[in-house]
Amino acid sequence: MGISESGKILETLAAGKRKPRVIVVGAGLSGICMGMRLMAAGYDDLIVLEKADRCGGTWHYNQYPGLRCDVPSHYYQYSFEPSSRWSHRFCGGEEIRRYFERMARKYQVFERIRFNTETRHAEWTGGGWKLDVATANGASGQLECDILIAACGILVRPKYPDIPGLDSFAGQVVHSARWDHTLELAGERVGVIGNGSTGIQMIKPLTDVCSKVISFQRTPQWVLPIPNRKYSGFGHWLTGKLPILSKLYYNGYRFLMEQVLGRGIIKDNASRRMVAKLCRWNLDSVKDADLRAKLTPDYTPMCKRLVMSSEFYPAIQRPNAALVRAGIDHVEPRGIVTTDGKLHELDIIALATGFHANEYMLPMTMTGAHGVTLDAAWQDGPRGYRTVAMPNFPNFFMVMGPHSPVGNFSLASIAETQSEYIMKFVNLWAERKFEQVYPREDATLRFNAEMLANMKDTVWATGCKSWYLDEKGVPGSWPWTATRFRADLRDPKLQEYVIA
Numbered sequence: 001m002g003i004s005e006s007g008k009i010l011e012t013l014a015a016g017k018r019k020p021r022v023i024v025v026g027a028g029l030s031g032i033c034m035g036m037r038l039m040a041a042g043y044d045d046l047i048v049l050e051k052a053d054r055c056g057g058t059w060h061y062n063q064y065p066g067l068r069c070d071v072p073s074h075y076y077q078y079s080f081e082p083s084s085r086w087s088h089r090f091c092g093g094e095e096i097r098r099y100f101e102r103m104a105r106k107y108q109v110f111e112r113i114r115f116n117t118e119t120r121h122a123e124w125t126g127g128g129w130k131l132d133v134a135t136a137n138g139a140s141g142q143l144e145c146d147i148l149i150a151a152c153g154i155l156v157r158p159k160y161p162d163i164p165g166l167d168s169f170a171g172q173v174v175h176s177a178r179w180d181h182t183l184e185l186a187g188e189r190v191g192v193i194g195n196g197s198t199g200i201q202m203i204k205p206l207t208d209v210c211s212k213v214i215s216f217q218r219t220p221q222w223v224l225p226i227p228n229r230k231y232s233g234f235g236h237w238l239t240g241k242l243p244i245l246s247k248l249y250y251n252g253y254r255f256l257m258e259q260v261l262g263r264g265i266i267k268d269n270a271s272r273r274m275v276a277k278l279c280r281w282n283l284d285s286v287k288d289a290d291l292r293a294k295l296t297p298d299y300t301p302m303c304k305r306l307v308m309s310s311e312f313y314p315a316i317q318r319p320n321a322a323l324v325r326a327g328i329d330h331v332e333p334r335g336i337v338t339t340d341g342k343l344h345e346l347d348i349i350a351l352a353t354g355f356h357a358n359e360y361m362l363p364m365t366m367t368g369a370h371g372v373t374l375d376a377a378w379q380d381g382p383r384g385y386r387t388v389a390m391p392n393f394p395n396f397f398m399v400m401g402p403h404s405p406v407g408n409f410s411l412a413s414i415a416e417t418q419s420e421y422i423m424k425f426v427n428l429w430a431e432r433k434f435e436q437v438y439p440r441e442d443a444t445l446r447f448n449a450e451m452l453a454n455m456k457d458t459v460w461a462t463g464c465k466s467w468y469l470d471e472k473g474v475p476g477s478w479p480w481t482a483t484r485f486r487a488d489l490r491d492p493k494l495q496e497y498v499i500a
């Protein structure tokens with residue numbers, strides 16, 4: 001069972017199978033992918049709960065100037081639903097969001113999404129899940145299902161820095177993930193705090209229109225220069241006529257991300273060294289020695305998420321751009337005061353300070369079998385079984401759950417693999433092979449121990465601070481190859497599950 005290359009249903013629900021009531025929490029690319037698979041297989045007793053008023057997840061919440069995906073669009077899409085019309089190699093946020101919404105509509109997932117509806121609590125009743133939900137207009141209610149799937153994303157809750165005096169700023173303060181579109185940028189003096197992928201992406205478009213742009217940089221970033229090629233009308237026509245081209249694009253970029261960059265992340269190898277050389281070469285393009293020194297990181301490239309940009313270095317060298325390395329002491333009504341005592345007068349402060357990463361379905365609370373709560377299960381940090389399930393949480397699955405390879409590969413591809421795996425359990429339930437299923441505690445502990453043991457070789461563990469590491473400094477992302485990820489999730493190892 002599955003979705004064919006053309007997105008057609010290969011097998012509908014066979015006679016005699018029961019149809020589960022499924023609830024998916026989240027209508028981002030993961031929840032939509034899960035919904036598409038369920039609908040394609042005929043499991044249409046489906047509700048998707050989405051707390052926002054649009055689908056798209058990340059691509060709905062993030063709308064800051066210059067927002068683009070750092071994974072090529074031909075690979076940041078579902079392999080079974082290739083688009084021939086991507087405008088650029090790295091497309092903008094709204095174009096990506098529209099693609100996922102189009103997919104939700106095509107597979108009739110869209111009409112099953114309950115927007116403005118937040119899942120507050122999920123309780124295992126012994127025979128299924130009961131959910132407490134609340135809507136944006138203050139109403140609350142309960143829903144029940146046989147199978148619950150969390151697809152809540154990983155970088156969701158914006159992190160606001162604890163900077164003294166930030167509230168006293170006379171201008172506007174805006175977080176990248178909650179951009180205010182009424183903000184007039186033309187001619188303004190903007191300070192950008194943070195220079196991860198987000199902060200760096202903003203600099204060029206801001207310098208296009210603002211009178212002054214200051215990047216407040218606590219830790220420099222390595223930047224890999226990949227030009228953002230625009231695809232021509234002829235290119236669209238040709239890719240539309242020859243679907244093999246889409247496939248070639250997809251496989252080519254997948255190879256590059258997974259087998260070149262991805263392998264360099266998990267082992268110190270030739271691609272790690274090649275990336276380091278390319279980043280160094282890119283940095284050397286900065287003419288001013290003082291600026292270059294300020295932009296030079298002291299850690300291994302890819303330890304923090306590698307920034308892909310051929311625009312940042314040219315933009316930060318523009319006359320209306322400046323880079324400040326001195327720490328931020330406090331904010332006062334006129335602007336930011338750095339630890340060297342200097343006041344940087346500003347009209348707008350843009351916070352590109354990232355997210356409370358790896359919270360998954362939190363702050364939703366859950367109580368699974370034997371009264372085990374999510375808080376208790378995750379008291380030492382989010383832990384899961386092979387990224388998709390948790391002991392004591394029956395008939396519960398996650399897309400993009402803990403330890404997913406979010407640092408290495410395209411999230412669309414990860415969602416495909418995980419949702420296909422989850423479908424195997426949905427089918428088994430439909431075939432009455434079980435009433436409840438969850439991974440065994442010992443299998444989960446073994447998986448986590450093996451994963452941690454492999455973390456020491458990854459680039460994340462080479463001495464930097466990033467959202468890939470948890471509060472104890474332990475990396476939480478998949479430390480193996482994409483090939484292993486797909487092999488691990490090809491067929492459920494039912495002996496590693498409690499089945500009743």
Ligand code: N01
Nearest residue numbers: 068069070161194195196197198199218219305352353354
């Ligand atoms: O967030 P980040 P992000 N004072 O956590 C700084 C994806 N993404 O939104 O490094 C001063 O990476 C912090 O400094 P430091 C992508 O996966 C993708 O940029 O901790 N500075 C850092 O510079 C990415 O990895 C795309 O010293 C403070 C920055 O804020 C992930 O999202 C685009 C501070 C946070 O960087 C997150 O990226 C955008 C403080 N108090 C995002 N607190 C693309 O696809 C934090 N910082 C291109």
